Amino acid sequence: MDIEIKDDQDVIRITVNGDIEMMTIKSFKQKLFEIGQNTNKNIEIDLSNVDYIDSSGVGVLISLLKLQKKKGRSLIINKVSSKVLNVLKLSSLSDVFNI
Amino acid sequence: MGKDESPILQMKTGRSGRSLDETRRRLLEFLQRNAVHDDISSQIELAVYEAIANIIEHGDRAYRKSSVQLHIEIAPPEIRISIRYRGNEFDITAIELPDLKRHFHSGRDGGLGIHIIRTLMDRVEYDFSGNSNELRMVKKYSPS
Numbered sequence: 001m002d003i004e005i006k007d008d009q010d011v012i013r014i015t016v017n018g019d020i021e022m023m024t025i026k027s028f029k030q031k032l033f034e035i036g037q038n039t040n041k042n043i044e045i046d047l048s049n050v051d052y053i054d055s056s057g058v059g060v061l062i063s064l065l066k067l068q069k070k071k072g073r074s075l076i077i078n079k080v081s082s083k084v085l086n087v088l089k090l091s092s093l094s095d096v097f098n099i
Numbered sequence: 100m101g102k103d104e105s106p107i108l109q110m111k112t113g114r115s116g117r118s119l120d121e122t123r124r125r126l127l128e129f130l131q132r133n134a135v136h137d138d139i140s141s142q143i144e145l146a147v148y149e150a151i152a153n154i155i156e157h158g159d160r161a162y163r164k165s166s167v168q169l170h171i172e173i174a175p176p177e178i179r180i181s182i183r184y185r186g187n188e189f190d191i192t193a194i195e196l197p198d199l200k201r202h203f204h205s206g207r208d209g210g211l212g213i214h215i216i217r218t219l220m221d222r223v224e225y226d227f228s229g230n231s232n233e234l235r236m237v238k239k240y241s242p243s
């Protein structure tokens with residue numbers, strides 16, 4: 001898994017490529033929290049190149065969403081694969097992320 | 100495999116992320132080889148993954164070197180899954196499922212794996228005897 005970060009004027013755009021699971025969760029969590037803790041901008045995440053996300057990966061997204069809300073900023077998942085969408089729906093989170 | 104025999108996958112997996120990744124790959128191959136529909140395959144993949152991940156992350160450390168045994172049988176009108184492992188008793192069927200939105204808003208993000216397993220599977224059963232655990236899951240399945 002790798003993560004591309006594009007720091008635009010008002011928003012940080014993150015693209016994740018590869019699966020988010022036990023083998024990659026540490027790096028995923030570390031990078032997302034680092035971004036969340038060091039920015040005051042809105043964040044957009046593209047998960048269209050992620051075929052698989054487990055419950056720990058969803059937990060990281062929830063934590064980042066809470067961190068953004070505390071700052072009065074947003075976290076938007078703007079693109080998502082069908083498999084990831086299913087997991088977010090199962091977690092009752094698809095509407096929380098406005099997908 | 101004889102004409103009337105159900106396809107079966109039996110394998111042992113170590114308690115590590117690498118082993119779990121390999122298990123997930125072999126499980127998907129088995130389901131695809133037997134023409135199980137993608138939706139059902141994905142649901143079984145996720146439920147099995149979450150169940151074994153739970154054992155790896157929260158299981159008794161004293162048994163960290165003991166393997167987890169996975170048995171899957173495609174026997175329409177259902178697919179039967181059994182996961183056996185050694186460790187302390189932990190009955191995921193006895194846990195009350197939270198309202199997830201309220202749960203997350205209250206600041207917690209755990210418990211999702213168990214929710215996923217119980218939501219995706221049509222039946223989940225658990226047995227504990229001695230130090231041996233067995234989690235059985237059933238998914239309804241009709242070949243098209």
